[in-house]
Amino acid sequence: MIDGMLGSTNLPALERSLQYMGARQRLLAGNLANIETPGYRPTDVAPAAFQQSLREALEQDRTDKGGGLAFDDSAPVAFTEAGTELKPQVLAENIMFHDGNDRSVERLMQKMQENVYSFRVASQLLRNQFDLINTAIRERM
Amino acid sequence: MFTSFDISTSALVANRTRLDAIAANIANADVPVDPKSRNPPFSEQVVYFAPGDPVSGDPNGVHVAAIQPRNDFRRAFEPWNPLADKDGYVRYPNIDPVVQQANAMLATRSYDANLAAIEAAKSMISSSLSIIS
Numbered sequence: 025m026i027d028g029m030l031g032s033t034n035l036p037a038l039e040r041s042l043q044y045m046g047a048r049q050r051l052l053a054g055n056l057a058n059i060e061t062p063g064y065r066p067t068d069v070a071p072a073a074f075q076q077s078l079r080e081a082l083e084q085d086r087t088d089k090g091g092g093l094a095f096d097d098s099a100p101v102a103f104t105e106a107g108t109e110l111k112p113q114v115l116a117e118n119i120m121f122h123d124g125n126d127r128s129v130e131r132l133m134q135k136m137q138e139n140v141y142s143f144r145v146a147s148q149l150l151r152n153q154f155d156l157i158n159t160a161i162r163e164r165m
Numbered sequence: 166m167f168t169s170f171d172i173s174t175s176a177l178v179a180n181r182t183r184l185d186a187i188a189a190n191i192a193n194a195d196v197p198v199d200p201k202s203r204n205p206p207f208s209e210q211v212v213y214f215a216p217g218d219p220v221s222g223d224p225n226g227v228h229v230a231a232i233q234p235r236n237d238f239r240r241a242f243e244p245w246n247p248l249a250d251k252d253g254y255v256r257y258p259n260i261d262p263v264v265q266q267a268n269a270m271l272a273t274r275s276y277d278a279n280l281a282a283i284e285a286a287k288s289m290i291s292s293s294l295s296i297i298s
Contacts, residue, residue, distance in 0.1 A: 130177040131220070134283075138167045141290050148298045 036093045037082060038150045044074050044101050045143040047108040052136050059132070062123035067112035068135065071142070073100045168223065169286040175218035175226030176279040182229045184272045186210040190258075191265050197248050198238060198256040208258045209235040235259075 048069055055066040077099035085093055095103060102109045116126060159165060190209050198206040210232055218226025237259040244253030 128178060130174050130181070134167075134170050134174045137287065138170060141167075141294070144294055145297070148294065152297065 031092060032090065033153060035150070035153055036085075037078060038146050038153070040078060040081075040093055040095075040103060041074075041146045042143065042150065043103060043108040044069075044110075045139055045146065047101070047110050049136070049139055049143070051110055051112055052132060052139065056129075056132055056136075058125075059127050059129060060125075062125060064124075065114045065116065065126050066132070067114050069100045069110045069112050071138075077101070166290070168225075170283060171218060171221040171223050172226045173279045173282045173286070175220065175223070175228060177276060177283075179212075179214055179227045179229050180272045180276040180279070182232070183212045183214075184269060184276070186212045186232055187265050187269045187272060190260050191262060191269075193258060194260040194262060194265070195257065197246065198258070199248055200250070205234075206238070206256070206258070207234075208237060209260045211235055 048071075051067060051069065055068070058064040058066070077095055078093075081093040081095050081099075085091060095101065100111050100113075102111070121127065189207075193207040196207055211234075212229055213231045213233065214227055215230035216227060217224050218228055220226075220228075238256040239259040240254045240256055242253055243249055243255045246255045249255050
């Protein structure tokens with residue numbers, strides 16, 4: 025019964041989103057830590073790529089009528105028992121500096137801020153969902 | 166949802182590049198031209214902006230289209246200088262520190278303005294977040 029309650033609705037999608045954003049925040053923090061490292065090329069997993077995989081997984085789940093979200097190998101992120109594993113891509117979007125680093129503090133901070141907001145939205149939605157379940161359990165408003 | 170971030174960030178990057186060029190101009194204002202040097206002589210670097218942000222593909226952003234030397238030099242009569250030509254003149258890049266300072270202030274204010282735009286967008290997103298909480 026508990027599986028049916030937690031495995032349906034939008035809880036799995038929110039959970040996967042939170043896992044992805046947590047892993048991406050670590051990735052961006054790594055980029056920031058290497059902002060002065062010569063030859064370092066920042067990496068990232070684009071949110072659009074993750075959202076595309078999530079959409080495909082949701083559609084698959086819908087046609088299968090349940091069974092959980094399954095991400096195939098082409099997805100930019102893999103969810104295993106050991107944790108969330110990102111498959112980042114090397115970015116080359118900035119004027120190259122003489123030390124070979126591809127740094128841009130502004131874009132990095134922008135990405136972090138966007139990630140934080142997305143995380144906040146997802147965690148708030150998750151909390152609302154659990155509040156709903158709590159209300160149902162208590163059987164009073 | 167984050168388009169305004171993209172626009173403002175492209176302006177931040179462009180203005181930082183402009184400030185880098187201005188800093189180089191101020192730093193090299195008094196460096197004489199060495200006629201024997203194999204490197205091209207330093208002259209005032211001018212940064213040209215153009216609309217559109219190639220990184221995010223947003224037509225509303227801004228980017229640096231080119232950084233070009235102005236190739237303008239002034240001559241100073243310094244016959245004692247080992248870099249002087251046969252008439253005793255040494256060439257310097259024609260950089261006006263006052264103009265550079267003014268440009269630096271413009272670039273800084275522009276950076277601040279775009280940062281304020283980002284803060285405004287952040288507070289807008291924060292208020293829309295309170296709808297679901």
